Amino acid sequence: MTMSHPLNLRLWRSLMTLGTSVVLMLPFNWTANAQTAPSLAPAPWSKTKKVNPLVGGSSLDTLLLPDSQFDEKILKDSPLQNSLSQELDSDISLLLAKSLDKTPSSDKRTNLIQNFKNKPSTTPVNNSELSQSTSTGAPNRDKAPAPSDVQSPAESPSAFPAPDSLSPSAQPATFPAPTSQDSLRLPKNPAPNNLNSSGNPLLFPTKAREVDTNIRQAITLNQAIELALKNNIDLQKANISLEVEQANLEAARSALFPTLDTQFQFSRDSSPSTELNNALITANNQTLLPQFQTPLQNEQSTNAQGNVQLTYNIYTGGERSAQIAKAEKLVQNSRLQIEVIAEQTRFDATDRYYALQGTDAQVAIAQASVEDASQSLRDARLLEQAGLGTLFDVLRAEGDLATANEALTRAIADQRNARRKLAQILGVGQQVELTAADEITEAGNWNMPLDQTIVQAYKNRAELEQQLLQIEINEQDSYIALSGIKPKVDFLADYTYQNNFDNSVGVVDGYSFAAKVTWRFFDGGRAFAEARKAYRQMDLAQSEFAKQRDQIRYDVEQSYYNLISNKDNISSTRTNVRRFEEALRLARLRFQAGVGTQTDVINAQRDLANARGRFLQAIIGYNQSLNSLQRFVSNLPDNNLFEVRP
Template sequence: MNASPVRWWLSGMVAVGIIYGAIPPVSAETETNPVTPGDVPGLPAVAPVTPVPPNSPGVQDFRNLPPLLAPVLPEENPLTTPTEPAQVDIKTNQALSLRQSLELAAQTNRDLQVARARIDAARAGLRQAQAALFPTLDFQSNFQRTESAQSEISGRVARINAVGGSVANVVSGSNEGASITWDGTLRLNYNIYTGGQRGGQIQQAQEQLRQAVLNGVQVAQELQLDVSSAYYDVQNADAQVGIGQSAVRNAEVSLRDAQAQLRAGVGTQFAVLQAQVQLANSQQQLVNALRDQRVAQRNLVQILSLGNQVAVTASDPIETAGQWATPLDQSIILGWQQRPELVVQLSQRRFQEAQREIALSGIRPNLALFAQTDYLRFYESPTGLDKGGFGQGYVFGLQFSFTLFDGGAALAGARQATANIAVADISYANVRNQVRFQVEQAFSDLRANEANIKTAALALEQANESLRLARLRFQAGVGTQTDVINQENALTQAQGNLVTAVLGYNRALASLERAVGNAPFNFANFARPPVSP
């Protein structure tokens, strides 16, 4: 195979689910057959793993995926809350592979949707900041009719003087004091130089968009790890149920053997009681395993943000997911090169540098251009002489401003931004150390579980053979029921150890993918990169 482990997960593992088989019952007339790992219910088949080299981020683009499993998709309106019990009853039980789970998560996960929305908001914020590169154009207009006592008297006097009429005739007139006007103003403003404030605000908006995209990448990587871990939890719960069922069957066989020997007069009531206690304990463990199975399945549904009436099961068999072929030292370098958390700190540093420029712009000169034109139209006046009059004017110029003293606010703001730059530098070094530790921890877990798989597989074969011999000895009368019970417990433990080792290996591999920053898909396809100034 020449695909990365993440791509291998996304394209493979589509085999049938865990099938709970039955271990042949052992009685006085039958002999126990050896049980291989693949024969035990829920137990993984240990197959040789193929080296798979890691790859760079951007494994697969899920934008054009066809709608998957329509019955399990959540409601369209996220504000919808069920109010009737029938609305939360489980109606769909969907078996999912790990690949299908990752694809569904890419479409339905709420955290990923929030990340996309924040990118859209940050992109709008950048466009808002870039609007300062353009001039503003304002228009204002007023249309009004005014009538006052003083203007009415003034109008009468003016008409008397103009036409030589009598006072009686003037008094009898109407609307002598009314005035109707329409005026408007058109103004253009443009900031030629802002002392670095405009450029700093645009730079901050660009960094906020960049950080939103990087946060989306982090969410996508965490989502891949969370979905994989939750899926492995479901597989583990299924395996524990299968192991519990196997333990119950073994305990039932032992109880039948003890009861048969008691009836034949070669056994004791004590052996029967021991077998009954063992069966009760196995049944209780099975009940707990079924509970854990339901919890694990609901946790996967919650991470996938599926509908309220959906339950999921794991369809993939439990098997190793691949092998990490990159040495530890190269894995550390890969993590430093690809982890978005480190780039976030660099972006935060540039954000604070822009903040320092904004602070210093308060004590730098500013130059602005303005131009304005206005007009006035009379439709009616108290004298009647201005009816139909129209006037227009304009003004333009440059405005220069400079703050001579601000009480030290600008310099204090600049010092604050400088201190925040130092914080970003220290945070970068701290995150870098955390990345190295996470890579080393996941790498160590991977190697340890790789060795545990071989040991657990061998121990399972030995436990199976020990149980077979213990039963033969008990049936022959040379062994005790305690020996059989101990070997049953040892077999159950060996089965669980193998499941734990295989799933622990897969979890470590998923954690290592997250630690080095291998993305499950190209999140940048959901969010265009920041626009260059």
Template sequence: MNFILFFVHSTWITVAIAFLIPTLARSADATTPPQTQKSPSVTGSGSVQVPNSLNPNPNLLQFPTKSKEVTIQATVPISLAQALELARRNNRELQVALLELERSRSALRESQAALFPTLGVNSGITNSGNNLITSPPAGSTSSSSTSFNGSAQLNYDLYTSGSRQARIRAAEEQLRLDELDVENRSLEIRLNVTTEYYDLQQADEQVRINRSAVENAQASLRDTQAREQAGVGTRFDVLQAQVNLANAQQTLTNSLSQQEIARRRLATRLSLAQSVNISAADPVQLAGLWQPTVEQTIIQAFQNRPELQQFLAQRNISEQQRRQALSSLGPQISLASSYSLLDRFDDGVGVTDGYSVGVQANQNLFDGGAARARAAQSRANIAIAENQFANQRDQIRFDVEQFYSQLQANRDNVQTSSLALNQARESLNLARLRFQAGVGTQTEVIAAENDLTRAEGNRVAAILNYNRALANLQRSVTSRNSP
């Protein structure tokens, strides 16, 4: 059903525009999210100093074509704080999330544009005349004329049955969803960098331990060979020492490979320059203590994890999409006005103008059920988001309980492994003294060396596993929007 009401007062357009613009501006201010809201800050501290040589080439499309461009020129030791700062600056997953957030801000501004009228102008100059192919009859002349015409149109949707507000609310929720996504990715990147830094520390320590094992095996082989030359040892003891040394060297070779892999994995995470490598500068030690109980930790995780808020935002988006679908069944009322000018040059007549103002109403009486079908899809999306929320909540609780249990177990393991390490060192010293005194065997020395290597590895693993569990707990309860 369409109808147009025309008004004849020439000043009506001016009055209508003067009335509408301030009103629409106030509506836009009411709909726009408060400017005091801040986007979630990226995890990291800008005060941490990092070597400039570690920063990648600013050209994202750089494509090395020569071997020297990817050859490692230096290995730079960095701390965990420096690694986190490099991730904050350079991690490309986080940069993509920030760009998606900016895109959502622009989409919100686009949807808010519907609060204002649209105003357009067009104009043209036309020259027209008679161009006779054959000779004109006697007494006839060809003529041409030039004219100017221009018009302006003003259109505004007065009433949309809630469609306009639903689009704006959905865009606001999408912006909130992307803000939470930036926060979530920031926390995930922080956790991944921290965990991979601990992996690098463990790889470095394993190399140190295995080098020490090779040195111990070499010392045992020298002692065994000296005893054989002195006639108090046997060839069997020498062969055992040689086999033990070969095994220790093979283990060291494997640990060196794992160290290089751990370095490159972290370098890739930090998006470092092509020609540098990194090593861990921090010593292996406990990262801190966790004071809250497991129940307190679970509640904090529920309150702070952005994933839960993301599912709520997704539910709200689906609700606004449902309303938008149903709004197409309601009436749509819009204002349309125009003003035109026409001037034909050299005709002795002045400029002529005209205007029109009208209100148009539109009601969709039947759409074959399409609108209600779209609304049903949105209701299904709402139910999906609610189920995902419940599933994520349960997963968060399990994660907290799992990491809390690992934290407690590894805290006890640190104490046990420290005691075992001291005992293994003492046992190796005694085994060597017994062997040198002729009351012990080479087998006892080799067993004591292997026990020492295992005890050192167990202590390092216990400390770093504790730190990993602590990092996961801290990620679970990180205060939202914290700097």
């Protein structure tokens, strides 16, 4: 082999590059820990520059991070007693900034293929160049021309818009990450008013332009919770039900006061037959004495009568007090139901928001996979043109690129579905499309141990309080049923006056007082049957209380363990992303040098895409587990129900 030949010289340089990379790998040593998978321990002389683990193009030096020391500290201490790493903020923001920039959609589609050309070259990068590229956020890349017929996701026919239209249109909000103490408070920055739906619940669109999503708004998590609490229909119905129960309570309390009834009647009696008889008598009896004629002519009468009656139930056999107590418990139960719906609404809105963040990250990961597949296709074609590769390798690379494009299309569809689900739970207008403005990062810490968390959930959950109230309501129903066979004492007072305007007697009046006692000795067993029914309902409420208590403990423990698992996985999956990035780089070097296969490159790309997905899933899973834990404990941060039991 002569070194003067251009192809041989290139092969020699590639082999030297591969040999240098293998030598640089020697200072790594594997360390095992009982609580996590093996991690890479950097050599003392290695660099400590941090890079985005989700963006390709990292060199070997940039993989030697000081995070191993941080990971060991996480493993030694309790996983829920330490603060979370803040590195993920920059990692995810760099990823989203790379794949979801603000270029117009047409420019994005045109320039996406240019990103494929700007992949790292196979020649080693010295430390000074690496430091400069890392500090600027974009490593030095060779301007090797890409093949003209490489099909990028932007060039492939698709019904989806450009990636820039799938990303938040505003910069990420600067809200601090919510913790268990402030995650449920009202946001300082309210949501825009143009996102609310119409106030008419019966209004529905009849034209296509009325459902066209021409309003795109990026919102924060706190704004999403605010919109959900404002527009949730179930919460509005629960508030109406509370007003109904409050009215029923006022009606029940009215039995504590006596009733006062008044009646007034004015009448004038004059009939045609009476007038006719008077006329006949007057005509036929002109000779009658005057003292007999006057009564015959005065058959018409004018009367006024009034009545005032006071009634009070002195004793009702316990029915009145039981009705009032039952109405009070129903009001408390309605308030607790509002609390249950509000907590569930917060949970649903937060969960949908995290799901949208996950789909945004999956789109970015799919775009990175397309870039990696395009780089592999470019390398395969260059090797084929140089006579060092085969057509089979090119076909494999083209198929892998097509598969990556399909995954990107599915990720975009999932992103759109997640946006619609978020809009549905928030109840925004028909023309609104929502995007996530918050960065993907850990939502906070949970500082309570498991046993204290379980006890706090028992104290805070409104569902348990509702079952206790249901027991008391059924108890009052038994009192109401038994009052039907108990004596009842009523007091009545009556005053009546009457005035006849046709005589000289004037006004006459009178009054009366009465006390009435009624006692039903036998009702066919109806009262006892209703009482037994109430007792059995009390037993059912007690059983439901025990079931709810056990379910609450299970939910708390499940969310708690998932929180620990996802927190540990964040550190391990971050390391795995860097490992697979390095494995992909070495696989490409081997393939370009002619000592590796295209299958190795494709497998390395697939492993890297899976590692990136697991890393994002660990973050999203951690946030969702924390959200579930907050829901299953509820009433944070004040830990107070509407009605606190002694």
